[in-house]
Amino acid sequence: MSRTTRPALAALAALSLGLTLSACASDDADAPSSAGTTPSKNVSIGIHSGWDEGIAVSHLFKVMLEDDGYTVTTETADPGIVYTGLAGGGYDLNFDMWLPITHADYLEKYGDDLEQLGVWYDDARLTIAVNEDAPITSLEELAGAADAFDNRLVGIEAGAGLTRITQDEAIPAYGLEDMEFVISSTPAMLAELKSRTSAGENVVVTLWRPHWAYDEFPVRDLEDPQGVMGEAEEIHTVGRKGFAAEQPEIAALIKAFELSDDQLTSLENIMFNEDEGKDPDASVRTWLEANPTFVDDLRTKAGLAS
Structure with a gap:
């Protein structure tokens, strides 16, 4: 996943699509009604492309909303495009605003036209991880043990925020300049993580939480005593202005919604590893079969139990 802290597409493409989305929304006969009228049964979700x-x-x-009779559309785009669309009313919801750091610029720019609906995860963080039985526990030890990892730190995409922070912060802070920092791609990093752990070999990679790799592979994070990888962030759900008043039941579900590490990584593992991302809705249904009380428990917590 490309964790680009300051997405490059936000400037021009976001504005263009946002205006288009806003215009389309105003022409939609099924657009959400004003407060006090019957809520629309149509919901649109903007999703950051590549953010698992x-x-x-x-x-x-x-899936949950469709089971309740809603018609739900999803669209993936760069975060800048998603937030421009939300602010213009072209999307109803986004479930992936990282705060207080990663998406702070978007909150500052569009916050007056968005609603904060809830926090569903509070330990999102960038990491450098190793196999569970690696001979070190801290980034401070990595330079001295570089030979044990074939002198390679395996990264992801060049444009990712995680790559920038590793290059600009972690490598100089912990004296890792003599290690080869392999800038590749998320699939390539995961392929190396899989092959190395399967072979019982040491490996060190850039990673982030939440991610299904923690559920699938025997890996653990290296301690970061200097804090250069950043503090934990929260993942917020945001909506277009007026959404909660127009869709109070959905807003109540979102406010009550949260996932544990085990729940989230198991869902991601089914969706992106076992099912290879081919049918996310089917993956959700597989996960719900393994978590049969999840929806009822959420509705009870939201005060919506029948």
Whole structure:
């Protein structure tokens, strides 16, 4: 997943699509009604392209809402485009606003036209991880043990925020300049993580929480005593202005919604590893079969139990 802290597409593409989405929304005969009238049964969700946790949670809500009789549409785009669309009313919801750091610029720019609906995860963080039985526990030890990892730190995409922070912060802070920092792609990093752990070999990779790799592979994070990878962030659900008043039941579900690490990583593992991302809705239904009380428990917590 490309964790680009300051997405490059936000400037021009976001504005263009946002205006288009806003115009389309105003022409939609089934657009949400004003407060006090019958809520629309149509819901649109904007999803950050490549952000696995947002994709997983968006499709979890899509399936739950469709089971309640809603028609739900989803669209993936760069975060800048999604937030421009939300602010213009072209999307109803986004489940993946990282705060207080990653998406702070978007909150500052569009916050007056968005609603904060809830926090569903509070330990989102960038990490550098190793196999569970690696000989070190801290980033402070990595330079001295570089030979044990073939002198390679395996990263993801060049444009990712995680890559920038690793290059600009972690490598100089912990004296890792002599290690080869392999800038590749998320699939390539995961392929190496899989092959190395399967072979019982040491490996060190850039990673992030939440991610299904923690459910699938025997990995653990290296301690970061200097805090260069950043503090934990919260993942918020945001909506267009007026959404909660127009859709109070959905807003109540979102406010009550949260996932544990085990729940989220198991859902992501089914969706992106076992099912290879081919049918997210079917993956959600597989997960719900393994968590049969999840929906009823959520509705009870939201005060919506029948």
